[in-house]
Amino acid sequence: MLDRIRIVLVNTxxxxxxxxxxxxxxxxxxxxxxxxxxxxxxxRDADARASGADDILAGARIFASLEEALADCQLVxxxxxxxxxxxxxxxxxxxxGAVSAQLLTSEAGAGSRIAVLFGREASGLTNDExxxxxxxxxxxxxxxxxxxxxxxxxQVISYEMRMAxxxxxxxxxxxxxxxxxxxxxxxxxxxxxxxxLEETLVEIDFLDPSNPRQLMPRLRRLIQRxxxxxxxxxxxxxxxxxxxxxxxxxxx
Numbered sequence: 001m002l003d004r005i006r007i008v009l010v011n012t013x014x015x016x017x018x019x020x021x022x023x024x025x026x027x028x029x030x031x032x033x034x035x036x037x038x039x040x041x042x043x044r045d046a047d048a049r050a051s052g053a054d055d056i057l058a059g060a061r062i063f064a065s066l067e068e069a070l071a072d073c074q075l076v077x078x079x080x081x082x083x084x085x086x087x088x089x090x091x092x093x094x095x096x097g098a099v100s101a102q103l104l105t106s107e108a109g110a111g112s113r114i115a116v117l118f119g120r121e122a123s124g125l126t127n128d129e130x131x132x133x134x135x136x137x138x139x140x141x142x143x144x145x146x147x148x149x150x151x152x153x154x155q156v157i158s159y160e161m162r163m164a165x166x167x168x169x170x171x172x173x174x175x176x177x178x179x180x181x182x183x184x185x186x187x188x189x190x191x192x193x194x195x196x197l198e199e200t201l202v203e204i205d206f207l208d209p210s211n212p213r214q215l216m217p218r219l220r221r222l223i224q225r226x227x228x229x230x231x232x233x234x235x236x237x238x239x240x241x242x243x244x245x246x247x248x249x250x251x252x
Contacts, residue, residue: 019049097164
């Protein structure tokens with residue numbers, strides 16, 4: 001099941017951090033590494049810091065956009081080290097491990113893939129990137145010295161996710177679902193639905209493109225908090241199609 005946990009590094013500046021991340025992943029039994037627009041890769045510094053995890057580096061996939069890297073994932077979690085203007089569902093690494101174990105071992109999560117995002121060394125993930133996530137994860141470090149190297153953050157989070165699966169804590173955490181019979185929607189399906197939602201809201205004059213405020217991020221938070229399945233997403237899109245048809249009829 002650990003092979004269904006994806007580590008995504010966004011716009012990493014130092015190739016050594018990619019190598020150290022590969023080593024941290026291999027320590028914990030993870031193997032799926034994706035890189036979104038790395039500054040330098042492949043690179044000898046990455047090879048040197050991998051220290052035996054060359055197979056992880058060799059299998060790493062490079063993407064031009066974050067959306068592409070997440071397209072087939074059902075649960076997306078972004079690392080965040082600071083307060084945001086709009087609060088988002090927030091977990092610590094241990095809570096993330098428990099939720100991940102429950103999802104991966106449940107009927108609803110059969111075949112599901114979890115992505116954990118790590119941002120730039122200096123600035124982390126942008127707000128738009130964090131809006132792609134169902135949840136945010138925060139490592140509760142010493143507030144007087146809170147900055148973590150990206151590979152160290154990967155090590156902490158991947159350790160907790162591994163331990164939750166190894167110790168089979170499913171009975172100790174809230175159930176993800178009771179005999180859920182539908183696969184969860186993947187990120188690509190969610191993004192298509194959000195695009196459809198935004199277009200419909202503009203069409204019915206509920207969303208002003210020139211003054212959107214925080215409407216779409218808040219709607220994203222509302223829907224992603226539920227981690228919808230494929231049928232639920234299809235129902236929402238069916239409603240949007242009907243709304244669009246009705247709006248077009250009324251405008252004529």
